[in-house]
Amino acid sequence: MLELARGVSQWAHSFKSSVIFLLNTGEEEGLNGAHSFITQHPWSETVRVAIDLEAMGIGGRSGIFQAGPHPWAIEKFASVAKYPSGNIMAQDLFSSGVIKSATDFQIYKDAAGLSGLDFAYTDNAAVYHTKNDKVELLKPGSLQHLGENMLAFLLEAASSPSLAKDNGHEAAAHTDQDSAIYFDILGTYMVVYRQHFANMLHSSVLMQSVLIWIMSLVMGGYAATISLALSCLSIILMWVLSIGFSVLVAFILPILSLAPVPYIASPWLVVGLFGFPSLLGALTGQHLGFVLLRKYLFHTYVKEKRTSFPSSQASLAMLEAERWHFKAGTMQWLIILMLSHYYKVGSSYIPLLWLVTPSFSYGLLEATLSPLRLPKPLKIATLLIALSVPMVVSAGAIVRIVGILIGTAVRFDRDPGGTPEWLVNVIVSVVVAAVVCLTMVYLLSYLHLSGAKRPIILVSCILFGLSLAAIVSNTVPSYTEETARTLNVVHVVDTTESNGKVKDYTSYVSLFSFTPGNLEKEVQQINESFECGRQKPVDFVTFSMKYGCWTSNDFESGWNPSEIPALKIKHDSKVDERVTEVSIDTKGSTRWSLAVNTDLIADFEFRVSGDEEKLVPAGEKSSIGGWHVIQFSGGRNAPRKFDLTLEWVKNATHSSGQTSEDKKKYLVKLRTDIDRVTPQVERVLKKLPSWCSLFGKSTSPFTLAFLSAIPIEF
Template sequence: MLELARGVSQWAHGFKNAIIFLFNTGEEEGLNGAHSFISQHPWSDSIRIAIDLEAMGIGGKSSIFQAGPDPWAIEKFALVAKYPSAQIISQDIFTSGAIKSATDFQVYKELAGLSGLDFAFADNTAVYHTKNDKLSLLKPGSLQHLGENMLAFLFHSATSPSLPKGNDMESNIKSNQDTAIYFDILGTYKVTFRQQIANMLYNSVILQSLLIWITSVVMGGFSAALSLALSCFSIVLMWICSVSFASVVALVIPLVTYSPVPYISSPWLVAGLFGAPALLGAFLGQHVGYRLLVLYLSRTSGGRRGLPANLQANVAKLDAERWLYKSGLLQWLVLLVVGNYYKIGSTYLALAWLMSPAFAYGLLEATLSPVRLPRPLKIATLLIGLFVPFLLTSGLVIRLTATIIGTSVRFVRNPGTTPEWLQNVIVAMFIAAAVCLTLVYLLSYIHLSGAKVPVIITTGILFALSLAVVWSGVVPPFTEDTARAVNAVHVVDATGMHDLSGGKHEPTSYISLFSTTPGILEKETNIIGEEFVCGRDRYLDFVTFYVNYSCWTDKSAETGWKKSDIPIIHVEKDTKGEMRETQVLIDTRVSTRWSLGINMKEIEDFQMEDADGSEELIPQGEKSSVDGWHTIQFAGGKKSPTKFKFSLFWFKNSTQTTPNNLLLRLRTDVDRITPPMRSVLEKLPAWCSLFGKSTSPYTLTFLMSLPISI
């Protein structure tokens, strides 16, 4: 951004519009910097478009993964960007909720009503939020790619007299009805068109396709209808077998390898581990449908009864081959209808996979004899027909697969709660879906060729070699640069130690090691030593998340902290009755970063003030909750206050009085490496990287709670 500001400043005298460079913080704590600018800064009312520069990795092209709602920015970017990279399928995935995350762009769009662009790097996402997310690994070419595109776009925007109307709601409502569909071709050319044009094109293709299908089935009669049903059945078998074969491998991998995700540092392994069985399953499933089709068509040869028996058999096989091909067209037609109905931006892929292969098929049917079919010419024509959809899809599938694999290192939000095989199954199912969607046409022409046995042997060898590689450990699952995400925390558990108990319970202290990556930690703890014990015996509630599986050691854990560091939850006043109100004073002591959970099943509302009640920090009003808890995260500087006053207003008919139920849960974090923690960190294997996010504790944390029965 500094380099962009330097470049822009040299030409700013000719600008019609100003450019504001916003360097903000607090994004991981809840998009605080962007929210503060939009809600408090006087310049926020003058903003017309917003550009957000994000990063989910440390390299690759800086791609647009969100745009709009007004199409002006994405259309102008396509016009001036030198090396455009943008795929609307990323926006579809992000806005669907499949990725539990948000960016500053959400604030600009939803709070301020602005339109714009959201960029991100996405290569090697395994380093995201780890200590390995460092400058030395950032690829200079990625910065150059972003800089050249953005500089051209900023110059164009600053000199343009026709910017969108900023936070004009009427304009945004109109733009929502006319959003842009966008995608790039090999990162050199960007295609954009409006949703209105897409609707017209999709509806036209859908109506024509339905007309052709209905006409062909009506003219073919019962035989054509049953042939269509059998070909569709082959598609179903293809999906079932492909997903099943790949998923079985996903379930087996954790049983035969140390790491349930052994392909993190070498993503190419998934081609053999999951791609090979998915392809084999797709072929075998479709082949069963093919054999049923041949059997049926051989018995209903119709007007070809005058042909010799061997020729009738060959014609039946050719007819079955064509029906399988047409079932692939029908598969993509269904996806086109669904995508068009729900206005999914990436529906253009279904259009490409339907129209281009359909044109190739129509050309073959119109020019070649169904009996004497020159196979080389047929294969060449089909490959030409598949060139465009493969061009649009291949790079996209590779990038999405790499992104899914990269997220495996931080896949588990609550360690120990997710089955070890789950991430494998997700990757396997995605690859199986890609195989069934993109290879459906080619698979239909293997059944008659001599490639059946080579396909089976090749996929089997590829799978066996990949499995042998991960089983033997020749290729390690993690490396120093692509590391396993772990948290090492010195925990002081003082739950139950509030003022009403008289301090009867002494706090417990231990070093805890847990991971957001699936798999056990015994290999790591064996290297560290320090008398670690692993298992599910200690349930850790860190307020923002919890841990069911961890490794812990009590060795020297009583050093490095003092009882005066333990936070205090003091009940100042508890007025019981029909409208119960409890006033609580919380002193976080040495910590200016803390998380507090409030039980919203018991508390209807609350108010937060500073210690003397002179400033209201959180007013009364409607409060949100997740799983019955409202969570407050606070992160301040060295001079931030540490004492806060809470007024808790109970529900009128609150009846829960079990001592084990909690009213408040508090975690305070201290950025301090204690002597026992230093010993653990020094011995931490090179393939492990500390995971740091707003919800993650610091290396020293104190846990405190207040029971309901105060």
């Protein structure tokens, strides 16, 4: 940022618009810095385009993973960037909710109505938000890549007359038809076109493809229709067996390996562990369909008496089956293009390329340039032309997305112990199988007549066995010092209050991980009398620890009972509409999370004690899982005393006939965090295994946390 500011200042005399460099804080607490700037700073009214520099890793290319809504920024970037990098596929995944996080760009776009670009590093995503997320690991080339692209873009944008107009908010205005489709080619060139052009292009290709298929089936008659159905059946079998073989490995891995996700430190292992089983399954499924189609075509040729020699009839049937399998691959991508076009998926250009290029190569080389006689083997040139363009365009994005998926596995379990240990493996295996089925569908059609099937099967089995052996023997470790398993070590003081009086409290050191798997190996090395299991879940307000480890050795030192937050009922009116007033004193903590039970509370107001201004005014409240969560992070002089006014849902009652599980529910939950290392925590931290790293995201408390709550039956 500072280097960009220095570079921009050298050309500022020719600018028609200013460039604001905004360094935000509180992004992980809830995008607080960006929200404060947009809602409170006078400069926010002058902003026309917003650029967000993010990270999901510590290196690689800084690529665009969100752009728009108006395409002005992405079009300018594509025209001037020296090494453009970005793909709308990442934007589709992000906007779909598959990636459950947000960036400051959401505030700029949703709250301020701005358009712009959102950049991020994505390499080595496994170290993100851990103690291993160090500046020295960031490669200088990555910084240079971002700097050169951004400097060129800022100079172009700031000098643009269209952005400097008084009605410059035109750049923020947009329609769905104006949104941009964008992708880079090998990081050297970026293609950008608008949605209305994509609609026309897709509609044209779809109409022509459907018309060609209808005409070919009409001309081919009943035999062509059955052949198409059988070749499509082979595609279905390819998908079923490819996913089946890969998922089977996914379930076996946690049983055989020391860690449920054993390839985090070595992502290339997924090629051997899931890629080759997927390939074997795909080849098996296609071969079964090929056998059925070959038998049908053989009987057809016998009936039609195309040749009097049975051997010739069998050869012709095999050659025709090979061609139908290739054409079935285009049918697969035609269906995908139809669906993506119907749902306006931005990355529809991928099925477009995988449909058009193979169709062109088949039509040119097999139909136009070949004599229209008896079937012949597919030409190798057909395959090369069919795969060259779509593979070059889409391979980089596929590798990057799979890498991010593997890297985020270290923080996959948002509620530690809340998901099965095999789930990450199943997700990765399905993604890898889908990539194999999508990209290998044309190649597999060549293998049924070649002598390459046995070598491919043999090599696949050997490489899968070697990969599995490396995992089982721990020759390739699941975690390393740099790519480590994420752990949290927290000294917890858990209290229950009634009418302002502490009834009891428990104090212990808690150990849990957002990485799937048990902690038996880690606990054994730490050797602090930890007990692990699910018998004692801990509610940390923003997440729940459903599996973890606890130790109560020397639990009284390092904190004082006077630090326990005060959560008191000031007044409870049960006349007509029930209203409850609660006072909150967070004591020494200026970083806390508060949850209000929205199943019982219709509305609430939240303010600093003695201040009439409401931090959270009355009005419609959002809810996740029946709770509205407030996260607060302030400075040294931030307030610590607050008032909460709760308006109950009408006729909300809680009889004594509730189940024991219902009685455990709370009206209000509070977690206050203190950045302090108690003696017990210090001992545990010193003994952490080398393959473990502390996880520092805001969903985790500091090393000292006080938990308080008001039960429903107060």
